[in-house]
Amino acid sequence: MRLVIARCSVDYAGRLSAHLPSATRLLLIKADGSLSVHADDRAYKPLNWMSPPCSLKETDDVWTVTNKAGEQLIITIEEILHDSSHELGVDPGLIKDGVEAHLQELLADRMEVLGEGWSLIRREYPTAIGPVDILCRDAAGGTVAIEIKRRGEIDGVEQLTRYLELLNRDSLLAPVKGIFAAQEIKPQARVLALDRGIDCVVLDYDALRGIEDDKLRLF
The missing domain is CATH 2.70.180.20 (Protein Yojf; Chain: A;)
Structure with missing residues (x-):
């Protein structure tokens, strides 16, 4: 630089x-x-x-x-x-905060909260533009990419959109659907996600930890 x-x-x-x-x-x-x-x-x-x-x-x-x-x-x-x-070298990329990382770990371990028959393919699924938080299969066997945020904003939807565009070029995975998951999703982010065919899931941190009712709200 x-x-x-x-x-x-x-x-x-x-x-x-x-x-x-x-x-x-x-x-x-x-x-x-x-x-x-x-x-x-x-x-x-x-x-x-x-x-x-x-x-x-x-x-x-x-x-x-x-x-x-x-x-x-x-x-x-x-x-x-x-x-x-100045030579900065290769940047390791953004490291998620503890809450986001833990949400990813909890959801990966409890895929059934998204629906019966859902199964994990891999956490941090690698792509050329960065890792997808969770790649999984739904009950029908379709591929689903999940982007997890503590607070869901438009930038997160844009990030997931880029991942989906890339993943859908892979004939072994396509068609790939998207889920934008966060503890709180801003209205503008929800509108953009739904316009792009991306489902939104509100994550309850305590529920995923088994402290409260473990139902997620899928919109």
């Missing part, structure tokens, strides 16, 4: 055009080729960016980032205050 702090102006030329006047900003260039322009606010959100695959050409005081669609981010450098590169 390369970190550059510079006084610069930025112009985007593509389907639309945008201009950032001269100011001191952080330019973040990642190993995947992406480049993002950050100010000292807006939390993690960049002012502008170019997603990979793209190429960076540095000529004199002008950086030109071009993506596969021919769109360009043109950065005019006035002064570089800092320029450093």
Whole structure:
């Protein structure tokens, strides 16, 4: 990863055009080729960016980032205050918090709460874009991918959608249905999930542990 702090102006030329006047900003260039322009606010959100695959050409005081669609981010450098590169190595990925990990373990051990005849194929089923929390079979023998969250939001539905798209390319597994499971599911996430044919299950942590009634609510 390369970190550059510079006084610069930025112009985007593509389907639309945008201009950032001269100011001191952080330019973040990642190993995947992406480049993002950050100010000292807006939390993690960049002012502008170019997603990979793209190429960076540095000529004199002008950086030109071009993506596969021919769109360009043109950065005019006035002064570089800092320029450093760092090798971060392979990232192990996000580790779920204790509640999510335990929910996954409990549900995998008690597949029958989803219905009679349900059976586990594997926890943390590997895919090219990350592991699926639970891959299982329903009573009819169909393949089901389950994404588990403590709090179910739109990002989780998007994540499961990507898994389903990939899993359904495997002729040995397809067709693969999806279940979005969480202790609490936000209304917007539920609407998006149901629109995409994904079932929603509200998990009761205590019930799965056998403390209370062990019925799950399937919507």
